Amino acid sequence: MPDTPFAPVILGNVPGSFPHGVLAERHPAIIRQVREAFPYGPAQRRALDELLESCTEGTIEPLPADAPDRERWLDWGADTCTGRSWYDVPWLWSESYFYRRLLAAVGYFGPGAWQGIDPFRPAKRAELDAPETDRELAALDGLRDLPEPERGRALLHGSLWGNRADLGFRLSAEGAEERAPAPALVADDSERLWSLLPPGSDATLVLVADNAGRELVPDLLLIAHLLAEGRAARAVLHVKPYPYYVSDATTADVLDALDRLRAAPGAAAGYGRQLWSALADGRLAVRAHPFSCAPLPYERMPGDLRAEFAAATLTVLKGDLNYRRLVGDRMWPPTTSFAAATAYFPGPVAALRMLKSEVITGLSAGIEAELVAAEGQRWRTDGTHALIQVR
């Protein structure tokens, strides 16, 4: 991507800005939430306190010498960020490293009794087990008699609006959903998406997941539909290798979502069985590439991931964080073409995203004017607007 002066990389060092608020308020709130999630011992509580002090008043500290991923983080720029304020390095880097340090503080990486214990699991399970999930699964019965294109559209929108299920965002977004006088969908390239996945095509779909629970379930339903209707011959679901951004999906969350579907009454159980057999016979594969938790834009993706995305008929990136990484987490003018901002991507790519941070591209001047007239700049960050963009 050309180093364009008019699209600076986002930092968190402007007091009052959305990124600054995430570092200064949301991260401390997440540390408090994690502290209460499990009966962590004195050592873990001390480590959480130290992280709280470091990320609010201190500087970025290096990983311990024996950290298994120390070399990887050096490749990801740790030597240029450690020793500096969390607010003065790229926001994306700061956020990503915060979750790496948070997991280390509770002993997630081990060795020890807390190795592999997901500090966000109670919150994710509560969201998956919520009565709203029952209602959403029951609504699937109403899709059975619809013609395929309508069922496809309903499931695509289920996956899109499912991106509301961002538990980190919810910590600081009370009441956001009531507002939004301007159009909720600010860009819609869904017809182009369907044209890339016609029925009967030997297509390979790659879906890069975002949140677990009530977002992951509709993502899985969309995959099941595309496989069952022959719009995709095979699918790869990318999840996170470790817990991330509070509610991002891991393989354990995929299994929880599958259990939820298979245990549900009606059409939902059928989708659950389809997905189970697709996993068993290889039509659906789950991958957890380390780069999924990298503090870097997709432009910096490693060769094996680039090759996988290049070979895919379509790569669907879910959510706000993936969108930020897709367009370099830069403050592009909103009317900058999505195709130009993603020109480096090795294959056809679609973004399904709720707007929960300032980054945006590919808006028409008319839509931008309407949004600004109705909501100032609130539309960028309050999670009430969405986009489907395809290149």
Ligand SMILES: O=P(O)(O)OC[C@H]1O[C@](O)(CO)[C@@H](O)[C@@H]1O
């Ligand atoms: O779950 P999503 O859609 O990637 O959203 C992640 C949220 O976290 C943020 O990184 C802010 O912490 C924003 O990108 C967004 O508000």
